[in-house]
Amino acid sequence: MPALVLLGAQWGDEGKGKATDLLGGSVDYVVRYQGGNNAGHTVVVGDQKYALHLLPSGILTPECTPVIGNGVVVDPSVLFSELNGLNERGVDTSKLLISGNAHIITPYNVTVDKVTERFLGKRKIGTTGRGIGPTYADKINRVGIRVQDLYDESILTQKVEAALDGKNQLLTKVFNRRAIEVEQIVEELLTYADRLKPYVADTVLVLNQALDDDKVVLFEGGQGTLLDIDHGTYPFVTSSNPTAGGACTGSGVGPTKISRVIGILKAYTTRVGAGPFPTELFDADGDALRRIGGERGVTTGRDRRCGWFDAVIARYATRVNGLTDFFLTKLDVLTGWEEIPVCVAYEIDGKRVEELPYSQTDFHHAKPIYENLPGWSEDITKAKTFADLPKNAQAYVKALEEMSGAPISAIGVGPGRTETIEVNSFI
Ligand code: GDP
Ligand code: IMO
Ligand code: MG
Numbered sequence: 001m002p003a004l005v006l007l008g009a010q011w012g013d014e015g016k017g018k019a020t021d022l023l024g025g026s027v028d029y030v031v032r033y034q035g036g037n038n039a040g041h042t043v044v045v046g047d048q049k050y051a052l053h054l055l056p057s058g059i060l061t062p063e064c065t066p067v068i069g070n071g072v073v074v075d076p077s078v079l080f081s082e083l084n085g086l087n088e089r090g091v092d093t094s095k096l097l098i099s100g101n102a103h104i105i106t107p108y109n110v111t112v113d114k115v116t117e118r119f120l121g122k123r124k125i126g127t128t129g130r131g132i133g134p135t136y137a138d139k140i141n142r143v144g145i146r147v148q149d150l151y152d153e154s155i156l157t158q159k160v161e162a163a164l165d166g167k168n169q170l171l172t173k174v175f176n177r178r179a180i181e182v183e184q185i186v187e188e189l190l191t192y193a194d195r196l197k198p199y200v201a202d203t204v205l206v207l208n209q210a211l212d213d214d215k216v217v218l219f220e221g222g223q224g225t226l227l228d229i230d231h232g233t234y235p236f237v238t239s240s241n242p243t244a245g246g247a248c249t250g251s252g253v254g255p256t257k258i259s260r261v262i263g264i265l266k267a268y269t270t271r272v273g274a275g276p277f278p279t280e281l282f283d284a285d286g287d288a289l290r291r292i293g294g295e296r297g298v299t300t301g302r303d304r305r306c307g308w309f310d311a312v313i314a315r316y317a318t319r320v321n322g323l324t325d326f327f328l329t330k331l332d333v334l335t336g337w338e339e340i341p342v343c344v345a346y347e348i349d350g351k352r353v354e355e356l357p358y359s360q361t362d363f364h365h366a367k368p369i370y371e372n373l374p375g376w377s378e379d380i381t382k383a384k385t386f387a388d389l390p391k392n393a394q395a396y397v398k399a400l401e402e403m404s405g406a407p408i409s410a411i412g413v414g415p416g417r418t419e420t421i422e423v424n425s426f427i
Contacts, residue, residue, distance in 0.1 A: 001033070001119070001331070002216050003257045004027070005221070005244050005251060005261045005321075006219065007219075007221030007261070008223060008264055009242060009264060009317035010271075010314075011270065013224075013226055013295075013298075014266045015266065015327075015412055016057070018041075018124065018412065018420075020041070020043075020058060020218065021043040021061070021161055022417060022420055023218055024057065025065070025327075029058060029065045030063065030218045030219075030220065031203075031218050031219045031247055032055075032069060032072050032220055032309050033070050033251045034071045034221065034223075035222030035223055035392060036135070037053035037075055037130050037266050038223070040053055040298025041388070044415045045060060054082055055093075059091065060091060067206070067251075068102055069099050069202075069251040078128055094373065097199060098201065099200075100146065100148035100200050100202065103133070105130065105147055106131070106145055106187065109190055110129070110134075110136040115171070115253075124274065125236055125275075126272070133238075134238055138163055144159075145159050147196065150189055151193060154189065161182050168180060204253075210409060211325065219247040223242040224236075225313075225317040226313060228243045228246075233276055233363065234360070236275025237275075243321050262325045262327055263321060263323040263325070265314055265327065266375060267396075268330070268333065269307045269310050271307075272305070276360075278310060278312075278368045280305035280306070280307040287306075288309065289333065290403045293306070308342060310354055312346060312354070313356065318404060318406050323405075324405055327408075328397060329408070335376060335377065335393075341371070341373075342370065342373055342399065343370055344403060349365060374395070377388060382417055384421065389421070407422040409425075410422050410423060410424075
């Protein structure tokens with residue numbers, strides 16, 4: 001039975017939240033498999049706008065069971081405030097399931113994230129400051145705290161001690177900060193235990209049984225392919241695997257169960273934080289994309305860096321994720337340009353390069369080679385079928401599809417749930 005992965009094909013903020021929400025009505029489970037509250041997914045339902053950070057976007061569909069998988073890092077205080085916010089707006093969140101193996105973002109992880117960035121100075125990554133990197137570092141260093149640890153005070157205390165031993169040395173001797181008390185952390189973490197308890201489950205078993213029972217499971221990525229710790233623009237990346245393989249490790253569902261991998265692709269490109277971005281614009285076009293596209297971070301409120309569509313990146317995303325489909329979003333934002341440049345290849349040290357270079361040095365030197373496609377001026381936000389789009393908008397979509405290497409099965413023409421053209425059905 002279908003297990004679908006839906007992930008970002010660029011540097012995040014492609015419109016994953018909207019895409020997940022759109023499919024929410026036809027799926028039984030929506031699973032976050034990596035990342036944490038560094039994500040910011042906007043979903044617009046009627047005149048209501050929701051900003052989700054940690055919770056899967058399926059939480060807005062009553063029939064859907066939202067799941068936070070083992071690969072996610074959970075800040076309990078953020079989780080509760082997000083749940084409270086939704087409950088106040090009448091959203092039932094009681095079906096949520098959280099893996100007992102998910103790691104907890106502790107207050108010291110948030111401190112270390114912020115202090116490290118400050119120390120890096122102009123070399124900083126521009127993280128969201130949510131403690132994501134240090135929490136995954138603790139996981140890999142085997143000094144992480146997991147959700148299940150909240151239910152054994154003695155083990156929790158030992159683990160917090162192990163985690164703080166080295167960190168306190170670093171905080172006091174290198175970063176010139178005060179040491180963090182083990183007891184204070186344990187006490188705070190224990191205050192979350194009771195409220196978390198009803199949600200904690202063996203999500204690996206639940207999801208595999210659901211698939212055996214022919215249920216439809218959707219994996220919703222946070223961030224995007226180029227922010228992947230292995231396949232992204234390292235070191236300017238997040239500390240997890242948003243790419244398709246992450247859906248398996250971050251949920252305990254095997255790769256043979258995944259039937260479709262959908263890449264969410266913005267009709268232009270954006271990036272938040274530091275790092276290379278070949279098609280970035282520093283002119284009036286960049287400002288216009290930012291203004292018309294509302295390109296301001298949902299999590300940190302930072303302006304997003306904006307640029308033209310980059311087909312080299314899209315081809316790369318098709319390859320490293322094994323994409324079966326694209327969901328092209330924000331086509332409406334491009335309405336009004338006479339010509340729309342699209343990056344088809346790079347020039348690196350005088351040579352034309354068709355594929356993303358594996359070398360960081362080369363990528364930093366990549367200059368976009370553009371092809372100009374004819375634009376359109378008609379309002380497309382009411383388009384319901386591909387045929388409703390102006391001829392030039394159709395040609396733009398077809399050209400992107402050709403260059404990117406997978407069919408474009410849906411097209412976003414506005415932020416609302418209904419402002420989508422379905423070309424092929426996903427389920
Ligand atoms: P995510 O992190 O991938 O879920 O994306 P964000 O929510 O951070 O950013 C995408 C933004 O684009 C949100 O404000 C969405 O409401 C909006 N959006 C999504 N799809 C479309 C679309 O097709 N057209 C327009 N105009 N806005 C869209
Ligand atoms: P969604 O799910 C865009 C970026 C940060 C920074 C880098 C590392 O909404 O697409 P981190 O706090 O993760 O250690 O920061 O990754 N980043 C995102 N950029 N969208 C996101 O999420 C992001 N999550 C992290 O800006 O450059
Ligand atoms: Mg976002």
